[in-house]
Amino acid sequence: MADNNTPQILIQPLRPALIAGAGQKLPVLIRVQAPDAVASEKKPRQPYHLALVIDRSGSMSGPPLAEAVRCARHIADQLEPTDIAALVVFDEHVQTLVHARPVGDRTALHQALSRIHSGGTTNLHGGWQAGADGLLPNAGEAALARVILLSDGNANVGEVTATAAIAALCGQAAECGVTTSTYGLGRDFNEELMVRMASQGGGNHYYGDTAGDLFEPFAEEFDFISALCGRHLRLSLAAAPGIVIRLVNDYPVEGDAGLPVIRLPDIAYGAEAWALVELAIPAGLAVDGAGQLLQAAVTASTPEGRPLAFADALLTLPAMPVAAWNVLLDDPLVLSRQAELLAGKMLEQARAAADHGDWSTVERLLAEARQRFADQPWLVEVLERMAELARTMDTARFSKEALYSSRKMGSRISAKEEASFDNLGAEALSPSFLRRKTAQGKAQFDKPDGSPE
Known part of the structure; x- marks a missing residue:
């Protein structure tokens, strides 16, 4: 159960079980959440x-x-x-x-x-x-x-x-x-x-x-x-012996594949930083009662330099026959984060093609991405904007937008309740740093004079 008043770590696997007796790769989303801001008298802060x-x-x-x-x-x-x-x-x-x-x-x-x-x-x-x-x-x-x-x-x-x-x-x-x-x-x-x-x-x-x-x-x-709310976030992951952890985001990492320490972005009140990892799980651990698969711990500090305390989070999963596993539903938020990271990789490929003047490859990659992520409204809008830009064959502008958009997809902080938004328009009321823009180089929520739309 989410608690909006304390910092917390949430671990969400793509599916809530393992395939019994099979080696497998399991996508896991780790969400590091700040508490909500408390509406009270403004307190003094360090400068x-x-x-x-x-x-x-x-x-x-x-x-x-x-x-x-x-x-x-x-x-x-x-x-x-x-x-x-x-x-x-x-x-x-x-x-x-x-x-x-x-x-x-x-x-x-x-x-x-x-x-x-x-x-x-x-x-x-x-x-x-x-x-x-x-x-x-x-x-x-x-x-x-x-x-x-x-x-x-x-x-x-x-x-x-x-x-x-x-x-x-x-x-x-x-x-x-x-x-x-x-x-x-x-x-x-x-x-x-x-x-x-x-x-x-x-x-x-x-x-x-x-x-x-x-x-x-x-x-x-x-x-x-x-x-x-929180600075200097360090996410430490410990997997059961034999499990290999691969970070999908492009965050700085210290340590090895079994005990990585990941440097996450700073977080604001009401927001979360997230990381997607892939666990390579050997067949011998895909059994009921195998115990803890993953442990996540976070260290951070407040802007005033005090420790920001997070309780460790643990992942344990049952194992079930493949027929039963096949009817389980994928977690929609994990799917969404996977899509963002994959779309970012495709934008990087399109950028490289544009830098070589290969606009036919750019067009193909963007068309494939729009089809692949058709169920992700934000990604579709971003990709349509990129396709419009590609048609101008302006390498400098396309290269910049592709780079900044791909980086945003892989490292942004998000609203804790983002998955519950019915549409992108609902984000207009969110703090500006949590809104998902469709073009990183264009003002979207403000008029040129700085006043709201």
Whole structure:
């Protein structure tokens, strides 16, 4: 029975039994749930420490830079006076306009934002590094310390320009308490770089197809930060001897196939992080009374640094003859998560084909995916949008949308009650970070001026 008031781990197998005496592979969904938010008087919290890092290179001139400034101003206006904020801009040069300091009445931030103008080339690493360096000394005092980076280009000047090297530095900063979220804009930014910076940096990755599409992900980011419940989630899995665990999501993993430790995304109140694993079970364990197949444990901390306690979850299943097993129903949520991950893999294949100019293969893969996942409304809408984009044969735009959509399918946090939604429209009332968008690069729930639809 689900308990909405305490953190918990739920284990859901595809079917609630094993085939007796047969070796088999069993998909298992593991759901790590935060409690619901309690509607009560707002409690004091530790400060957020944020560094807003904005690309002001020449290609940002005009509406893109104006929109970036508006988004940064929106975040500044949501912060408490005791929160810490810094503002960094970069082209080939890096300039810290506001050093990390309490927000106060926001005058310094507003004045600095009003003075930003476009410049030259893109020292992306230098801008990110300046933002991170300003937060690192006091990261331990923050509920969350995060660099929020926006760029429309590539790391083409500066001491470090290679994707792997920059992403590795983001990972090192995350280990020291400063995470990174990235925002790509338009068709020319390096999506591999921006996604890897956020993935290794422990933050989120977003993009906007146009300047007008930027506001929604910025608002989503701050809504998520404001609802943050658990950080540094580590899911430890222990299987019975002889069982091999394979993680289907593309999460970082430590340990071996019998005792993996999986790094899950941070979770917000009312939400869950999830992982799909496949258990390879030998015939000798597919018997009644075989005992515990899988144990799941989670460690996490609150934004204030206190431990967030989860009770361990166990999976034991009966074994039954194949005829009886065949009439059991598949769990619909496990099927849905399986479909998301498979659709994400197919989008990765389509992206690779598009990068080689093989649009006939792209068309075939998307048609196969739409047919295969016809019973999954969100996936169908995403795939139809991708098919529309493929018809333009715009490799840059297709590549970005395919990458961000596939990553979202494999690593998103979801609403705990998502399976009970009758349709996607019901999600419009959910917090912004739990809504399933049909196109990651397009504003869907907000108008260009930021007001609700």
